Amino acid sequence: MTHRATEDIDLIARYLQGDMGAFDELMAAHENRVFGICLRMLRDREAALDVTQETFLTVFRKADRYKAQAAFSTWLYRVTMNACYDYLRRTKRRRADALPEGFDPADPRAGDPLESAEVRPDIEAALGELAEEFRSAVVLVDLQGLAIDQTAEILGVPPGTVKSRVFRGRRRLAELLGNHSPPSRHQTDVDRPAPDSPPAPEHPESGTN
């Protein structure tokens, strides 16, 4: 167990005993990461702030149910992801500028994906184009720097599935950034499922450990 994980367990215990300093320490340790996940998943700062608050409320209200079988951060990020999915499901939001699935307008500079990426460096927008299951994997692994195993625990899927989703998510991301039409074999397995319908197995109950 890492130093951070040990410290988190101690902080949770202190919080449950009414230690007020533990609250701030837990917030300071995790609030930016939780917010970062929310912002990457939702692409809306206000929504990300709301969902960050919702996440911490859930965690602090259910802190007594945390049994330290998994790292606190794993539990926290699982609640975060579920809160993000819930938010997306509630709002059914689709960005107005989203391209129709499978459609990439021609870009004359798109021959070389690396060169094209420099021309169209909108990584945030490209992330938003990813289906949720791929976006969540890429956000957790590549942007938050979490390990495959921890990400698997958070998402409730096997590690191999996480690797596959990261692989495919990155590939789709690169195609979007480079405006690079993927070979036909890529098209079919990357663009599904629809953005607003994350698969059920990824959604362990909020607040449970």
Next chain:
Amino acid sequence: MHQHDQELIMALAEGTLDATAASAARAEIETCSDCVHDLELQALALTALETAPPAQLSEFESAKLRRDIRGEIGVFKEEVTFEPSKRQRRFPIAAFGTAAAVLIAVVAIAPRLSLVGGADSADTVALEAAESTIAAATTAAPQLDAAAGQVQVGEEDNLGTAAPTTSPNALSTTMAPPPEGALERVGYYAANPDLTLLRSRLESQEFDPDSARLFALKDAEAEIAEEDVNTVNSCLVVTLSTSDEFIEGFQFARGNYDGREVIFYVYLAEEPAESAVVVQAADNCEELARAGP
């Protein structure tokens, strides 16, 4: 593609293989055009992801988040000790947008306060002192007189200059120039604020937080604040982080009041009628005067 192919490509793109393994992997991948293509895309995505800007809460967002959560879960019955980091001591720039509206609403008015440059004496407030007097800072204070007869509300190009008044709380009348850059950026700079007038402007919402002019001011002030690691902002940070009423704060100016060095703050609430303008002692954040709830 097999799983092991994906893992190999990922590892190669991530640079997690040692030289020998990487060489072998590259040789294997080069026998497959799809694999080479995938390796390119993986590398491209990783490069792009590294350029993604950090997603971080501003210090104001962080303070508000914590305050809201505390309020929701009701964990803290006693006073919270707030210990801003050096970075947190910076003025919450996010507050400038709305607060700048207040600045625009204020024009030359009766000099019950005289203002001096804030940055020069920025170190006069010890954070520890501020923390130790949170309770004092929230104590009700006498209302300031309006001095309404001397109020001049000027247009942008017609800033009035009111004659000094005398009162037990009369202040020195020496005016310091506005922060460098403010005038050039927005054309004018408010001075000699009258708390009651400012309060009335808050109530009547005579400001438009979305105006382009505000954003111009916001930019100017933000630049100033960025360079100003300013402990006097601790009053504002402490008050905001311990108050359920205010959502934003704005350090308007520094000055003297009753012989004490003070900081003039505007605290904004969701409802303008709930907003307040407050004079707080620079040495310990004690609230000396207030116009508002």
